[in-house]
Amino acid sequence: MWKLILLLLLALPAQAQELLGHGGPVRALAMLPGGTLASGGFDAAVIWWDPAAGRALRVARWHAGAINALAALPDGRLASAGEDGRIALWPGAGAEEPGTILQAEGAPVAALAAAPDGSLAAGGWDGAIQVFGREGGAQRLAGHAGPVTALAWRADGVLLSAGQDGTVRAWEVAGPVTLAERGLPRTALAALPGGGLAEAGLDGQVHLGALSLPAGERPVVALATAPGLLAAATAGGAVTLWSLPEGRLLHRLDGPGLPVWSLAFAPDAATLWTGGQDRRIRRWDAATGAALGPLAAEAAAEAPADAEAFRACGACHTVGPDAAPMAGPSLHRLFGRRMGSLPGYAYSPRLAQGDVTWTRDTVAQLFTEGPDVMLPGTRMPVQRMQDPDDLAALLRYLEQATR
Numbered sequence: 001m002w003k004l005i006l007l008l009l010l011a012l013p014a015q016a017q018e019l020l021g022h023g024g025p026v027r028a029l030a031m032l033p034g035g036t037l038a039s040g041g042f043d044a045a046v047i048w049w050d051p052a053a054g055r056a057l058r059v060a061r062w063h064a065g066a067i068n069a070l071a072a073l074p075d076g077r078l079a080s081a082g083e084d085g086r087i088a089l090w091p092g093a094g095a096e097e098p099g100t101i102l103q104a105e106g107a108p109v110a111a112l113a114a115a116p117d118g119s120l121a122a123g124g125w126d127g128a129i130q131v132f133g134r135e136g137g138a139q140r141l142a143g144h145a146g147p148v149t150a151l152a153w154r155a156d157g158v159l160l161s162a163g164q165d166g167t168v169r170a171w172e173v174a175g176p177v178t179l180a181e182r183g184l185p186r187t188a189l190a191a192l193p194g195g196g197l198a199e200a201g202l203d204g205q206v207h208l209g210a211l212s213l214p215a216g217e218r219p220v221v222a223l224a225t226a227p228g229l230l231a232a233a234t235a236g237g238a239v240t241l242w243s244l245p246e247g248r249l250l251h252r253l254d255g256p257g258l259p260v261w262s263l264a265f266a267p268d269a270a271t272l273w274t275g276g277q278d279r280r281i282r283r284w285d286a287a288t289g290a291a292l293g294p295l296a297a298e299a300a301a302e303a304p305a306d307a308e309a310f311r312a313c314g315a316c317h318t319v320g321p322d323a324a325p326m327a328g329p330s331l332h333r334l335f336g337r338r339m340g341s342l343p344g345y346a347y348s349p350r351l352a353q354g355d356v357t358w359t360r361d362t363v364a365q366l367f368t369e370g371p372d373v374m375l376p377g378t379r380m381p382v383q384r385m386q387d388p389d390d391l392a393a394l395l396r397y398l399e400q401a402t403r
């Protein structure tokens with residue numbers, strides 16, 4: 001699997017942006033039934049977002065490695081899994097810890113898919129698929145030679161899987177059936193509303209029935225469907241929308257050309273979300289293909305140049321005294337405040353120790369060393385400010401706005 005990831009990562013352009021919601025590429029997205037968007041990153045964080053307000057509701061740092069997959073269960077819970085081989089179910093956006101741990105250790109998980117009846121399937125790098133029933137109990141499906149890279153549930157309740165071994169399989173009650181054998185590793189799979197399937201691989205082609213749709217020159221890494229729509233994203237950053245069932249090209253989205261790792265349609269299919277290498281989650285109008293701007297809330301623009309530096313924080317922090325539900329504590333009256341001391345906010349154990357007082361120097365240290373180095377165990381996303389001018393602008397803004 002690492003070979004595959006390396007293949008996908010080879011020749012990535014250098015990153016310019018710093019300081020966004022995730023501390024690494026956004027590997028997985030899931031739309032929850034209530035309209036909350038969840039994202040999982042290479043930084044091991046799961047973030048719940050309120051897309052309407054454009055802000056993060058919560059950051060969970062529970063996994064010990066990159067998140068590879070998320071799945072929304074029909075009852076509103078979120079499943080997360082990844083490199084650490086653990087599979088967690090989260091009861092809601094406010095949860096401190098997963099409500100249920102389906103698997104405490106195992107092979108790294110590359111794919112998850114939730115069935116309409118509440119079952120959850122997980123595909124591992126060891127080639128095995130596990131199906132967890134809603135009432136407990138797990139079934140193990142073996143057959144893929146090599147990592148299982150994508151899973152989906154067909155409308156009739158049959159599980160579909162794709163693997164690095166180049167095969168696409170249907171796990172019929174009577175036994176597994178090989179639907180396609182492509183020679184090249186498969187990387188993405190989507191069950192279509194009408195009962196069909198779309199699947200794609202390293203060659204950038206999406207197979208839709210007998211059609212082969214070009215998604216880009218680089219490997220396809222994500223597929224998503226909504227009624228009448230199919231979207232594909234590639235490691236080269238191409239995002240393409242086709243109409244279903246005929247596979248007519250609708251739009252090629254005009255993005256920054258960085259790898260796009262994840263896709264999710266809003267429940268009404270009007271908006272498509274993409275998660276990228278640059279840590280950003282972008283919004284697109286699915287009907288026109290136009291960019292709708294980044295998810296992160298824009299900070300108030302009283303001092304535009306300095307406020308710009310705070311843009312990366314605004315999705316998780318307010319600077320005012322109001323206690324809107326945000327992922328991070330309010331930074332109101334930050335300077336002189338003891339770390340982890342805002343009443344009513346549930347800090348991580350590391351911040352709750354309160355052994356730092358926030359001053360110009362300690363806030364500067366936080367972003368030159370990085371939260372992971374200065375405060376190991378914090379839920380703050382890994383982020384650093386290399387440019388002293390950016391850091392000075394951030395400190396000026398914080399001094400003014402948090403007073």
Ligand code: HEC
Binds near residue numbers: 021
């Ligand atoms: C994706 C969400 C997110 C982003 C973006 C983010 N933070 Fe945070 N921040 C948090 C969380 C969560 C905590 C609490 C961490 C904990 O309890 O371990 C926190 C804590 C802090 C604290 C400590 C506050 C206290 O009460 O002790 C400071 C200071 C801070 N953040 C500043 C910033 C600044 C400045 C930025 C932008 C450059 C930023 N953060 C970006 C989520 C975020």
